[in-house]
Amino acid sequence: MNNIHVIGLGLLGGSFALALKKEKPSLNFTGFDASERNLKDALTLGIIDQSSEVIPAETDVVILATPVDTLESLLLSALDQIQENTLVIDFGSTKEALCKAVADHPKRTQYLAGHPIAGTEYSGPKAAKPDLLEKKVFIICEMEKTDVHLKGMAYDILESLNMKLRFMDPEEHDRQLAFVSHLSHISSFMLGKTVLDKMEDDKNIFDMAGSGFASTVRLAKSSPAMWAPIMEANQGNILDALDAYISNLSKFREKIAEEDKSGLKEEMASINKIGDILDLGR
Numbered sequence: 001m002n003n004i005h006v007i008g009l010g011l012l013g014g015s016f017a018l019a020l021k022k023e024k025p026s027l028n029f030t031g032f033d034a035s036e037r038n039l040k041d042a043l044t045l046g047i048i049d050q051s052s053e054v055i056p057a058e059t060d061v062v063i064l065a066t067p068v069d070t071l072e073s074l075l076l077s078a079l080d081q082i083q084e085n086t087l088v089i090d091f092g093s094t095k096e097a098l099c100k101a102v103a104d105h106p107k108r109t110q111y112l113a114g115h116p117i118a119g120t121e122y123s124g125p126k127a128a129k130p131d132l133l134e135k136k137v138f139i140i141c142e143m144e145k146t147d148v149h150l151k152g153m154a155y156d157i158l159e160s161l162n163m164k165l166r167f168m169d170p171e172e173h174d175r176q177l178a179f180v181s182h183l184s185h186i187s188s189f190m191l192g193k194t195v196l197d198k199m200e201d202d203k204n205i206f207d208m209a210g211s212g213f214a215s216t217v218r219l220a221k222s223s224p225a226m227w228a229p230i231m232e233a234n235q236g237n238i239l240d241a242l243d244a245y246i247s248n249l250s251k252f253r254e255k256i257a258e259e260d261k262s263g264l265k266e267e268m269a270s271i272n273k274i275g276d277i278l279d280l281g282r
């Protein structure tokens, strides 16, 4: 393996390239970004060695790290262009529609559907960090549909970055991510909105905001260009997650309104175990 081509040189594409460069300094990185500014920054920051709008013929691995509403056309066009020993991996946050779109492509075996469970609220090449993916989970969907040798090359790369591989089907992936990722972003955005609305009456309200507010509202700084397409791609599962969340919020509101102190304590105590569950997985 000598040549990697990255399309989308933002937080994820950039962090991947920086990490792999550190691990395998002899690799050559080419890449492209639709934003001229981001492409320039990626070159300046050493994320890629050369820019190229087409996928160079000698490329071993193509990484697609653009918003999910751009992935289908980029993936189909990449598969149409590549040689028979080239692998395409995408990093998209939703998987069901993309796996369906590529199901009958004659080069389906040259695609690996991936999702790194790592990120921050920041975007673009300047936010990229070489340690972002370190020890994080990398979900692979429909692994049985990828050519065994190409899959081996992908596992070598991901293991060299110390990523933990997990396998699931794309429908299950999108159902579960709606709850553990997409809902937390919506919840953070709406908390941010609720307090921003309140600022209309109470101009200095943010002077009172401590670290509790900062940590729960962190995700409200996330990129609309990345998140609006995720909400479109995973609409049904996100609506299910939101219905469950709104129902829980309403029941909790009721307990507060009814001054049901013991009910509130019981409810919160039963939710405290989330700390142990999360710590166990780390």
Ligand SMILES: NC(=O)c1ccc[n+]([C@@H]2O[C@H](COP(=O)([O-])OP(=O)(O)OC[C@H]3O[C@@H](n4cnc5c(N)ncnc54)[C@H](O)[C@@H]3O)[C@@H](O)[C@H]2O)c1
Residues within 6 Å of the ligand: 007, 008, 009, 010, 011, 012, 013, 032, 033, 034, 035, 038, 065, 066, 067, 068, 070, 091, 092, 093, 094, 115, 116, 117, 118, 119, 120, 122, 123, 124, 125, 223, 225, 226, 230
């Ligand atoms: N940010 C996260 O926490 C996170 C985590 C895991 C997966 N992902 C997924 O990874 C992908 C990239 O996310 P990111 O956080 O790196 O976003 P980002 O905004 O930091 O980077 C995306 C880059 O893609 C470029 N781009 C957009 N459309 C393009 C196109 N048609 N052709 C070429 N370049 C294009 C943008 O200019 C930008 O530089 C998304 O699919 C996202 O769902 C994000």
Ligand SMILES: O=C(O)C(=O)C[C@]1(C(=O)O)C=C[C@@H](O)C=C1
Residues within 6 Å of the ligand: 092, 093, 116, 117, 118, 119, 120, 121, 180, 181, 182, 219
């Ligand atoms: O930690 C963050 O800031 C993230 O938003 C990362 C996060 C997540 O929800 O956990 C965001 C989207 C992804 O597809 C995967 C990871």
